[in-house]
Amino acid sequence: MKRKFVSILLGMTMLMGSLVGCSSAPAGTSSNTNDTQTEQSSSTQTEDTAQEETPAPATETEDEPITIGFSQVGAESDWRVANTESMKGTLTQENGFNLIFADAQQKQENQIKAVRDFISQEVDVIVIAPVTETGWETVLGEAKDAEIPVIIVDRMIDVSDDSLYTCWVGSDFYQEGLDAVTWLTGYMDSLGKGSDALNVAVLQGTIGSSAEIGRTKGVRDGLAKHSNYQIVLEQTGEFTQAKGQEVMExxxxxxxxxxxxIAQNDNMAFGAIDALKAVGKKPAEDVVIVSFDAVKAAFESMIAGEMNVSVECNPLHGPRVAELAKAIMKGETVEKIQYVDEGVYPADTAAQILPERAY
Structure with a gap:
């Protein structure tokens, strides 16, 4: 690992400095008997002359790849798969990285074990896409003690000491919830139903995750400004299509x-659409469908007339993480919170936007 190499290099440099004479051979070149005799015969040189002939230490650490341990939530949705592909496609050897990837299969205990494995392997940087916000104090304290910087991506964590992680990259989930309600109320106004008594059902994501917490609060706060909207049903669909269909049923x-x-991700919306069609209801007509993530399949669903809008949650975190990891390893200070750019995509823009989507 890089920290070990620097320590070894420092020790070698100190040892070289303690010798009476210095070799004029490049750093890293082994000396034979004649080289040793030459060093001994040059011991009568003045200290200043000897210093002038000492070559500068090699800076091989600059060329070493950065080893990153990445603990991913799992592969519960199209969004998550795109997020993983962005990380794997960016943190490559060609780009100067060694990536150690660990799939947690939606279990925090698997993530904590993975982080401890990364610490034992002395990686340069740890990246975590956390399952839930809480429960990170102890293991991140261990990473801090090992002097390994930690980057949190996507979901946020809740710790009493924010020095336990270096920075966070992801979405403003609360703002996403507000944006969804802003679009919804405007759309219902355009249909002439803006003043009607309207019942809202909510498919929440994994309870305790940042996306669920932020979107739930954003939606509730947004709807609270409109007394004719009432949330009548609310339950987690765990961000999966199968569970979304089951709960919608x-x-x-x-x-x-x-x-x-309001489905807190596209995959749950797809499951809910299947449940609606199974009982003879027309999604996007009989029931207005508001979703989050804006993956390609959501645009296809909107084009098919089965979804009304998807609020973007940008999964392409790889380039930002790569940039941050390189800056951190150079000793640069980075901003604690790093939001990614996002938009709102209604059905009437889907056909135009779909060809441009990267995920």
Missing amino acids: SFLKSGERIDIL
Whole structure:
């Protein structure tokens, strides 16, 4: 690892400085018997002359790849797959990195084990896409003690000491929730239904994750400004299509009228769409579908007339993480919070935007 190499290099430099004479051979070149005799015969030189002939230490560490240990949540959605592909496609040997990847399969205990493995392997930087916000104090304290910088991506963490991580890269989930409501209320106004009593069902993501916390609060705060909107059903679909369909089926059996569905990611929306179609309802017409992530499949769903809008959550974190890792390894100070750029994409723009989508 880089820290070990620097220590060894420093020790070698100090040892070289303690010798009476210095070899004029380049650093790293082994000396034979004749070289040793030459060094001994030159011991009568003055100290100034000897210093002038000492070559500068090699800076081989600048050429060494940066080893990054990345603990990913899993592969629960199209968004997550795109996020993983962005990291793997950027943190390559060609770009100056060694990537050690660990899939947590949606379990925090797997992530904590992976982080401890990264520490034991003395990686240069640890990157975590956390399953949930809490429960990180101890293991991040271990990373801090090992002097390994930590970059958090996507979901945020909740720790009492924010020096336990170097920086965070991701989305403003609260703003995403507000943006979704702003679009929704404007859309309902355009349909002439803006003053109607409207029932809203919400498919939440993994409870306790940053995306769920931020989007839930943003949606609630946004809807609170409009007294005619009421959340009548709310349950987690765990960010998966299968669970989203299962929960939507239970919503439909509840007997509550549902005018609007807000699904906190596209995959849950796809499951909900299947559930609506199975009971003869037309998604995007009988029930307005608001979703998050804006993956390619969401644009295809909008073009097919089955989804009304998707609020972007940009998964392409690889380039930003690479840039930050290089800056950190150079000893540069980086900003603690790094938001990615995002937009809101309604159905009437889907056909135009889809060819431009990278995920």
